[in-house]
Amino acid sequence: MNDNGNTTSQRWYREPWPWLLMLGPFAVIVAGIVTAYLAIRSNDGLVEDDYYKQGLTVNQRSARDRRALDLAIKAELVLGGNGDRIRVMLHARDQERLPAALVLHVAHPTRPGLDQKLALRAEGGGVYSGSLVPLHGRWHVALEDDKQEWRLVGEWVIERGPLLHLQAVETTGGLQVGASDEKGR
Known part of the structure; x- marks a missing residue:
């Protein structure tokens, strides 16, 4: 049987579901980059390098x-x-x-x-x-x-x-x- 109904096939990138599924991993990547930037740029002022000498x-x-x-x-x-x-x-x-x-x-x-x-x-x-x-x-x-x-x-x-x-x-x-x-x- 040949079913030639009114089914229209769109390309995958025109569908909303693949984009919605990719949004989660993309948000995690952006958050990881921002976190790495903040960790490298900021100084952890609460940690003392010479804590042993200070204790003495x-x-x-x-x-x-x-x-x-x-x-x-x-x-x-x-x-x-x-x-x-x-x-x-x-x-x-x-x-x-x-x-x-x-x-x-x-x-x-x-x-x-x-x-x-x-x-x-x-x-x-x-x-x-x-x-x-x-x-x-x-x-x-x-x-x-x-x-x-x-x-x-x-x-x-x-x-x-x-x-x-x-x-x-x-x-x-x-x-x-x-x-x-x-x-x-």
């Missing part, structure tokens, strides 16, 4: 924190200008032995490319100043003398205010280096 320096850091407590060192950090100037007022038990310069480390919690290390010059009377790239958001701050004998650390959320207080305090659980911003947080 924990006792050294604790000794420097203890030294700041022994000297009763307190610091007030103030952002000025358009956020590109910083002034530090340093107070210690022995005001005559204040260092000639301070080093301020400002580190972003997740993006090490934004970290800054500043040398602050003495202006006299326990006041130090320097320039920095304007800050926004949350930052880890470490202030130390130029000889690295003591240090104060804290966390600064810039949006809470341009003022940060740093000091080392003794607690029942041990030494704690504290920080509070303008609103006492």
Whole structure:
């Protein structure tokens, strides 16, 4: 029997089903390329290359924190200008032995490319100043003398205010280096 009905045959590329079936694998290929691009282009800031060396320096850091407590060192950090100037007022038990310069480390919690290390010059009377790239958001701050004998650390959320207080305090659980911003947080 010869059936010559009204069946029309179209080419495969004119049918919607092959294209719909190819859409899934094509989307996976595009997603894989985008993921590979992001993995190569971005920096994983949470992984430390020298984690072993950092672990060995924990006792050294604790000794420097203890030294700041022994000297009763307190610091007030103030952002000025358009956020590109910083002034530090340093107070210690022995005001005559204040260092000639301070080093301020400002580190972003997740993006090490934004970290800054500043040398602050003495202006006299326990006041130090320097320039920095304007800050926004949350930052880890470490202030130390130029000889690295003591240090104060804290966390600064810039949006809470341009003022940060740093000091080392003794607690029942041990030494704690504290920080509070303008609103006492």
